[in-house]
Amino acid sequence: MTAQELYGQILRKQSFLCVGLDSDIKKLPEHLLSAPNPLFSFNRAIIDATAAYAVAYKPNVAFYEALGASGWAQLEQTVQYIRQHYPELFIIADAKRGDVGNTSRLYAEAFFSTMNVDAVTLSPYMGRDAVQPFLDYSGKWAVLLALTSNPSSTDFETLPLAGGQKLYETVLEKSAGWGTVDNTMYVVGATQAAMLAGIRKIIPHHFLLVPGVGAQGGSLQEVVKYGRNEQVGLLVNSSREIIFADNGHHFAQAAAEKAREIQKIMSYELDFRQSTC
Amino acid sequence: MTAQELYGQILRKQSFLCVGLDSDIKKLPEHLLSAPNPLFSFNRAIIDATAAYAVAYKPNVAFYEALGASGWAQLEQTVQYIRQHYPELFIIADAKRGDVGNTSRLYAEAFFSTMNVDAVTLSPYMGRDAVQPFLDYSGKWAVLLALTSNPSSTDFETLPLAGGQKLYETVLEKSAGWGTVDNTMYVVGATQAAMLAGIRKIIPHHFLLVPGVGAQGGSLQEVVKYGRNEQVGLLVNSSREIIFADNGHHFAQAAAEKAREIQKIMSYELDFRQSTC
Numbered sequence: 432m433t434a435q436e437l438y439g440q441i442l443r444k445q446s447f448l449c450v451g452l453d454s455d456i457k458k459l460p461e462h463l464l465s466a467p468n469p470l471f472s473f474n475r476a477i478i479d480a481t482a483a484y485a486v487a488y489k490p491n492v493a494f495y496e497a498l499g500a501s502g503w504a505q506l507e508q509t510v511q512y513i514r515q516h517y518p519e520l521f522i523i524a525d526a527k528r529g530d531v532g533n534t535s536r537l538y539a540e541a542f543f544s545t546m547n548v549d550a551v552t553l554s555p556y557m558g559r560d561a562v563q564p565f566l567d568y569s570g571k572w573a574v575l576l577a578l579t580s581n582p583s584s585t586d587f588e589t590l591p592l593a594g595g596q597k598l599y600e601t602v603l604e605k606s607a608g609w610g611t612v613d614n615t616m617y618v619v620g621a622t623q624a625a626m627l628a629g630i631r632k633i634i635p636h637h638f639l640l641v642p643g644v645g646a647q648g649g650s651l652q653e654v655v656k657y658g659r660n661e662q663v664g665l666l667v668n669s670s671r672e673i674i675f676a677d678n679g680h681h682f683a684q685a686a687a688e689k690a691r692e693i694q695k696i697m698s699y700e701l702d703f704r705q706s707t708c
Numbered sequence: 709m710t711a712q713e714l715y716g717q718i719l720r721k722q723s724f725l726c727v728g729l730d731s732d733i734k735k736l737p738e739h740l741l742s743a744p745n746p747l748f749s750f751n752r753a754i755i756d757a758t759a760a761y762a763v764a765y766k767p768n769v770a771f772y773e774a775l776g777a778s779g780w781a782q783l784e785q786t787v788q789y790i791r792q793h794y795p796e797l798f799i800i801a802d803a804k805r806g807d808v809g810n811t812s813r814l815y816a817e818a819f820f821s822t823m824n825v826d827a828v829t830l831s832p833y834m835g836r837d838a839v840q841p842f843l844d845y846s847g848k849w850a851v852l853l854a855l856t857s858n859p860s861s862t863d864f865e866t867l868p869l870a871g872g873q874k875l876y877e878t879v880l881e882k883s884a885g886w887g888t889v890d891n892t893m894y895v896v897g898a899t900q901a902a903m904l905a906g907i908r909k910i911i912p913h914h915f916l917l918v919p920g921v922g923a924q925g926g927s928l929q930e931v932v933k934y935g936r937n938e939q940v941g942l943l944v945n946s947s948r949e950i951i952f953a954d955n956g957h958h959f960a961q962a963a964a965e966k967a968r969e970i971q972k973i974m975s976y977e978l979d980f981r982q983s984t985c
Contacts, residue, residue, distance in 0.1 A: 455814070493811045496818035499784055504777035527807050529831060531858040534770045537732070541773035554806060554831040556853060558860025576833060581808040583835025586882060591870040598864070598875065605863060 432521055432549055432570060433613045434638060438662040440486045440519055445698035447663050448690060449487035449523065449640065451670025452477070452509065454494050458675050460682045470495065470505040473682075475512055477674050480687035484694035487521040487666050488513060489640075510546050521666075522548040523574060523640065529553045532560040539564040543571045550574050552618060552640075555602045559609055566610040573615055577603050578630070580620025580643030603633045612636045619658070621667070624650060627657035635660055642668040651693070655700045663701065669693060709798055709826055709847060710890045711915060715939040717763045717796055722975035724940050725967060726764035726800065726917065728947025729754070729786065731771050735952050737959045747772065747782040750959075752789055754951050757964035761971035764798040764943050765790060766917075787823050798943075799825040800851060800917065806830045809837040816841040820848045827851050829895060829917075832879045836886055843887040850892055854880050855907070857897025857920030880910045889913045896935070898944070901927060904934035912937055919945040928970070932977045940978065946970060 441447045454470045454477075466472045478488065490509060495502035513520050528538045528551060542551045543565070550572035553562055565573040578588055578599040588599045596604070603617060619630055621643040630639070641654050644667050651667060658665050673693070677685030718724050731747045731754075743749045755765065767786060772779035783801075790797050805815045805828060819828045820842070827849035830839055842850040855865055855876040865876045873881070880894060896907055898920040907916070918931050921944050928944060935942050950970070954962030 453811070491807070491811055491814075493805075493807060493814035493818065496780075497814045497822060499818070499822045500777050500781035502818075503773075503780040507776055525807075527805065527831070528770075530768070530770060530802075530804050531856065534730070534768055537768075537770035537774045541770065541776070541779075545774060545776045554804070554833045556831045556833040556864060557856050557858055558863030558865070560858050560860040579808065579834050581834055581837050583837040586835030587833060587875070587879065588835070590875070590878065593868040593870055593872075595870075598867070601867065602864065 434662060437486065437521055437638065440521070441663050444484070444486055444694070445701060446484055446486055446694040447665045447667055447697055448485040448693055449489050449666040449668040450477070450481050450485045450673055450690065451525070451642070451668045452488055452490035452494075452674065453670040454490070454674065456494070456498060458678065460678045460680065462680060468505050468508065470498070470502060471508040471512070474505075474509040476683040477686050478509075478513060478517070480683040481673065481690040482517050482520065484687070484690040485520070487523060489523040489525050489668055489670075491525040491670070507546055510548055514547060521550065523550040523552065524548045525552045527552050527554050527576065529555070529557050529561040531557070532564060535561045536564040539568060543568045550616065552576065555606060559606070562606065562609060566614050571614065573610065574640050575602065575606055575615065575617050577617040578619050578623055578626060580622045584620065584623075600629070600633060603630060607634050607637065612638070616640055616666075618642065621650070621654050624653035624657055627654065631658065631660065636662075636664070638662075638664050638666060640666045640668060642670075644669055651696055652700065667697070711939060714763070714798055714915065717798070718940050721761070721763055721971070722978060723761055723763055723971040724942045724944055724974055725762040725970055726766050726943040726945040727754070727758050727762045727950055727967065728802070728919070728945045729765055729767035729771075729951065730947040731767070731951065733771070733775060735955065737955045737957065739957060745782050745785060747775070747779060748785040748789070751782075751786045753960040754963050755786075755790060755794065757960035758950065758967040759794050759797065761964070761967040762797070764800060766800040766802050766945055766947075768802040768947070784823055787825055791824060798827065800827040800829065801825040802829045804829050804831050804853065806832070806834050806838040808834070809841060812838050813841040816845060820845045827893065829853065832883060836883070839883065839886060843891050848891065850887065851917050852879065852883055852892065852894050854894040855896050855900055855903060857899045861897065861900075877906070877910060880907060884911050884914065889915070893917055893943075895919065898927070898931050901930035901934055904931065908935065908937065913939075913941070915939075915941050915943060917943045917945060919947075921946055928973055929977065944974070
């Protein structure tokens with residue numbers, strides 16, 4: 432999928448919502464636990480209920496790996512289900528991978544070929560050759576961690592370098608030259624919304640994947656104010672707030688209501704900003 | 709396993725060899741490909757042939773994920789096989805994980821509880837809360853990337869910070885305070901052997917996991933010269949050089965010969981250094 436195609440989906444759905452499938456087995460509705468594939472059953476219901484309001488889904492791989500091979504199989508089932516029933520959706524494997532070149536090629540194969548997602552989140556620490564194998568896949572995306580939403584992001588990400596920039600700013604500036612706006616995206620935590628303005632000076636045209644709205648405290652309005660670009664340029668992720676809105680028999684309906692609520696705010700923000708641009 | 713117990717194994721086997729199970733399906737002996745679980749069949753033969761010469765095994769998770777759920781199951785089989793037949797061995801999942809705290813907890817569960825390895829490699833980019841859940845497991849280890857062996861390690865790892873240190877030096881200094889020498893280890897590429905002396909000034913007592921000897925060009929003698937400490941403090945990894953020493957019917961025997969050859973050099977280095985200390 433190109434950036435232009437993703438933008439088209441955003442306009443069509445009036446939404447830049449990414450639903451995070453952080454499907455923690457410990458938080459699933461109890462009545463699903465007796466099913467043979469509880470994570471997949473849960474995801475399928477959540478996807479069916481929320482697909483009208485979202486342009487992207489982001490399973491976090493940790494929640495599947497925690498169940499071993501069975502979890503991995505249910506992650507594959509989830510991706511296949513989206514591909515079959517909602518081919519317009521953008522699928523991000525939140526895997527935060529990154530390894531030496533010959534190994535990163537295998538990770539790229541795992542996610543882009545074997546599993547067939549559109550994008551994978553990657554850690555930039557090891558530099559370009561850990562990222563390049565992902566950029567070599569046509570139509571697929573590398574989503575690089577830049578400024579994350581966790582408290583410890585100040586340990587290294589925001590350290591000032593000798594040249595004056597902070598580490599995450601150099602990550603953005605340097606890596607932006609590795610690929611294009613059609614295959615590179617950045618993770619920028621919404622808890623740091625005011626820093627989005629500075630980030631937009633470095634990478635005005637790239638899409639940003641923004642986690643941390645909702646449960647982690649970020650404000651959607653702030654993110655749009657500081658982060659939006661000419662193609663919206665934002666995927667705002669919400670996970671627990673949507674998928675665990677209710678953990679009884681009506682969990683999917685509750686998730687749909689929460690997703691629709693967020694989509695309405697997004698639609699309002701898109702129109703409002705368009706009319707003032 | 710504690711650092712002292714690992715040191716005990718090193719003395720007993722006169723080896724600090726870690727065999728990297730980078731079991732690339734494309735490089736496996738052809739006669740194994742018709743088996744139902746070719747990666748596991750390969751690993752089992754390699755482990756049986758080399759266990760006398762090694763203290764640790766390091767499956768790189770990418771090579772298993774590339775096969776999807778089936779690959780993940782074969783990784784689990786491999787770990788179980790080592791646990792059953794060679795309980796003294798130290799098992800490192802080379803996964804290079806790292807995520808926000810609540811997600812890293814799930815990765816820690818995946819590897820330490822569901823899979824039951826001793827250690828996991830982690831990217832330090834997101835800071836302490838991505839690492840802490842791994843340190844919270846008693847008897848288990850976090851293996852943090854510091855200075856890796858890939859050419860692009862100069863993109864970010866060696867960047868000078870405003871305070872004068874390089875990024876990887878600050879990673880070492882700061883993270884050494886998060887855990888202890890009994891639960892924290894560092895990846896330091898052997899292609900940078902001369903830099904080991906500087907690293908030892910920052911973390912004199914920690915174990916180092918050193919990849920890149922052999923196929924990636926590092927010298928074992930140099931690594932020992934600059935990296936050894938009072939408990940040896942080194943696990944030197946060799947992957948392709950051992951496991952793909954031959955790809956015919958005698959692949960396991962060829963792997964054993966290569967592992968024994970490396971173990972002999974290690975034994976010599978250990979004695980030589982002890983007699984001159």
